[in-house]
Amino acid sequence: MRILYLLFFLLCRLNPSRAQEEEKIRDLIENQAENVTDEDDLSELTERLAFFRKHPINLNQTTAEVLKSLIFLSPLQIGNFFNYLANGNRLLDVLELQAIPGFDTVTISKLLPFVTISVPKIYEHIKLRQLRTAAEHDLILRYSTLLQQQKGFRDLPGSRYLGTPEKILLRYRYIFPGFASAALIMEKDAGEPFFNKKTGMDHLSAHLALYNLGRIRKLVVGDYSLQFGQGLTLWSGFAFGKGPDITSVATKDAGLKPYTSSNEASFFRGVASTIDLGKNINFSPFISYRELDASLKAMPDSSYTLSNIGISGLHRTATELKNQKRLSQLVYGAALQYITDNLNIGLVSYQSAYQHLFVTGSQLYNKYSFTGKSLSNAGLHYNYTYNSIYFYGELGKSLKSGWAILNAAMATLSPKTSVVLLYRNYDKDYHNFFSRAVGEATETNNEQGLYMGLNYMPVKNLICSVYGDYFKFPWLKYRVDAASSGYELLAQLVYTKGKILKATLRFKREQKQQNPDADNSYKQLVNVLKQSYRLEWNWKINQKINFHQRTEITQYQKDINKIETGYLIYKDVDYTPMSSPISANLRLAYFNTPSYNSRIYAYEDDVLYGAGSGVYSGKGIRSYLNIKYHLMKKMDIWGRYALSLYRQTTTIGSGLDEIEGNCKTEVKFQVRYQF
Template identity: 20%
Template sequence: MRVHLTAFCLLLIAVPASGEDLLDQVWDGDEGVSQDFIEDRDGIVLDLNAATVQDLASLPGLSYADAERIVAFRATRGPFRRPRDLDRVGLPRPVVESLLPHVTVSHRSHPREALSRLRFVRRSSSARGRPLLTGSGLHARTTYRAGDLVAASVTTDKDAGEGNPLDFAAGYAEVRSEVARLVVGDFRPGFAQGLVLSRWTRAPADLSQVVRRPSRQVGYRSTEENGALRGVYLEGMRGAWRVAALGSSARFDAAIDTSGQVERLTEGGLHVTDLERSRADALRETALGLRIERAAAGRSHFGMTSLRSGFNPPFKPQGRGPSGASATVLGLDAGASLGCLKVAGEMAQTGQGRAWAAGAAYQRRRIEAGLQMRDYGQRFQTLRGAGFSTFGDAQNERGVFAGLVWRTRRIRAASLTFDRAWRPGPTPTLPPGSARSSLTFRVRHAPLRRLLLQWSGQTRWDQVYKGKQQGVLPRRRRGLRMDATQHLGRGVQFLVRGDLVNAAIGPGREAGGSAFGELKVRYKGLRAAGRLTYFNTPSYESRIFEWEDAPEGMVALRTLTGRGVKGYVLISAKAGPARTTLRLWRQRPLDGRKATTEVVAQVDVNM
């Protein structure tokens, strides 16, 4: 016993900061890490193609940030062929030399995989027994992969009410090696903080978006319309340099005025009415882009991104957003990893305006913190950047986001975030300088082994235009949510939730609420879930958002307004390479509003 205690004390003295997470796992005793593994740490030999960030960070002389660089290099450029490939990661030479005795490489084959998905959606609604709308949607996707070398995907989607089964179609083919990547078809890359090119469309909502990383996935598999580039994407890597070029000719849905110019872009992708069909693919964008990036000293990088776009027909000059038949945007970015601290920033300039965003994230043991500041000019608009609305108003803003997360063994996460934004110029309904703020807290607590409690709340302040008579009024919205999840064992889980909302617009006030119970069962290849919800919200201002279980690859977000009950039943069964999922959803109003029924059937085949 004394020998083991002495060895453990020596280990506490010798292990650097990068091994603290590993020691926490041993101390907690619930992660399955053996004492022999700790004592034999210096004799570990890890596979570079299989080790996680935590595994690599446990090696002597390797920081957590450098371990992340190794995993990121492997993810973007494919598996290592030999240990000496660590020289290409950008780590200091002494660090590489110290790692060589502790790493190896297993040469992996490139397994072939084909995934197919077919989803059918039938939606109908009625009011007081009279049918209002009945429509069917159809979604299909087939993806093929040969390891990390070859990938191809084809996606089609038809929303309920649309007549053309190929209303939306996207696909791509990708070939990659250790030093190059080629994508042909539909794609959407994300670089730096996303001011010029991004896969994200909104300002950060949590700490994961404070310091953004380049997106791993370039090929486009989403069913979100008006989001992808279409053409050729080529990327090459040599040493610390990375260069990417793209050429695209894509279309947007847009509203065209009587003079033949683009008045505004339209979102949603629905083409049901004659007006919506007339706006489909009304705007063509041709684009050429270039990205150059260099990693310096293994812990920092510098980059430049440029994008030149042409529009046919041209945009109507409106004082904000794109204007004319062309637009050019240039972005400069940099980032650094300083132990537990990561910082990154980007500046972008167009002919009409400029924007910048910068963030810092700190993570050490049980504490995470982040700060992000942004300033999007009223006339700055790229259509492909993050944090802006395609309408050029609410998301073009100055803002600051800050957050803090604390974790213990029982408290899974306690977080507090604050976001405040100012609109730099007037909008069609709000004066210049209009602001919105939000303060959010979340606590996840596990007082017992199989019981998880969660509390969350948010307060928002902003302004809203209520017509010529009332004008602009202050608006405040407060929400409180309470969850309790009980794991009953043998794959059975029970969840109850309560939501309370209080909304105030000027002197008026209203309150709403909802509650539901949900049961989930997993047994071998069978999954089943059911939920029943009661809600009472006087108007849209006191609405409640509720996420629901849905077939894999599909997210169901409901907005609850009015008074009523709703529920769903989901059953999913696996037989051989196929999984079949059925989902029945029904919302019944108690205040005379419309009732809605939705049936979803989905089949996934993995070969």
């Protein structure tokens, strides 16, 4: 407890703050925390807003593709915006957005830091010297480690971590807005050797991207992402799912993007481009070759088979190093799109080929899983804005197997009311290695669902959001030995008073079906219920001091077993300086959950581009302190100290990650140099 008092004392003496871009995405990460997978890198959201804060979007000279990068704008709002401009209107002030359907004061306040109506600087004739002097260079070095020793680092017989406990990231980015970008990323995770024979630095990623070269709108050599349609056919990287903002179920595809994340799974590596064929038609061919992690099984004929691909990116033990880069993957194809301000129709087709044969286990739920060495996928997607209605959808096909379809409509019924209706049907034998469509399951197959959502603003400062999602799984799943179904309900009230106060009240309930416990003689599926209650408020006392507090209660029940009840209470304190070079923020949290089933997710501030979601499970106290120091004009330094104290436990974690004792401490340092 003395450490916590010391942290609070330091906070009162220093001038803390949080990066404004991270404030903008706190709610977005909170809402998506339970849907995040191991291959998601949420720092992409922070980085995207940081770029547009430095390079505001000129609303009179922009495109739908650019506005989709603003994560808080819905596709319907974007469509309504271009309909407004198409009627001969030209913005003279950003506040004129209030005249456009769907643009309420909350949305406009979020937009203000990232948009402008001034004419940007255009380089008509770029000289070689300008590529260095007029460009932006951004160098980041990040170091983090646990102060307690984990079991894997002890000198024990058998499996152990072969590397050092530090996690290190080095990233260099070059940006010449509107013309070129490049990046080089090197990373090692905790437990990995600093260098290994296969890769040198454990993870190495790089790209060079050129823009607006005549008909070539984009050209990327190296690592890149592809995001088309609603994610049924081709999508890599993070995608939003269901959340209190009902518009999040409509994806905002970005097409081809350079890859700048340190995540080791969700990217392509090769060459890709977007070519303007004229008459609003874009053609995006791509080819990618990568060596993936996989656990292989030797067959009598000296061949190998595999059942899945490793996506963790961890290479700490002898086994993990053995499985590194054991499977070659070749992906090639193209996307053809017709794009206007309010209409997008696209066709995507590609093939993925693998070095070894996919096989499935003997379990019955694996009956329709993919087998073979190659897979061909094709899809047709569309979106169209008509008046205040946004229609969108996608049809996907894995050749020689199943179909997947998604159709939806989003409408602004009045300045106070918006609704969404979405239907999805993914066949049990629909196969796709690059699909991230809206759904309840982690994979885009074996699912049918109907989603309905409503946003309603009864008075100026109050927003009510409600959605319901009914889903069913026609075939068996892991730990579900029969066809099953379930539903998810959410209701939320948000009250705001200018920039001073924001209060949130939320209720969420989800019910699914699962096999009974092993000691239960009951043979049929049983219901698994999860529900949570949240009260949250954000109070800005003045320009310097800001408080954020949450109380959340969660409940978990399987069949007729006793209900597990857990809770989380935390308070964040921010002190925003006007001119001090030092800034910081502090959290004090108390949590109590009977098991991992009743865990609670919560956003946690971090160093720049490190924002993410924390999992609170067990019984204890957690605190962290983030400090930023503006050392000089071009250099900033961050430090983070995070402490978790658990009660009634003698070890933390499991397996090689196990820590003896009830205390877990992480320290992190980051240096950023811009030139």
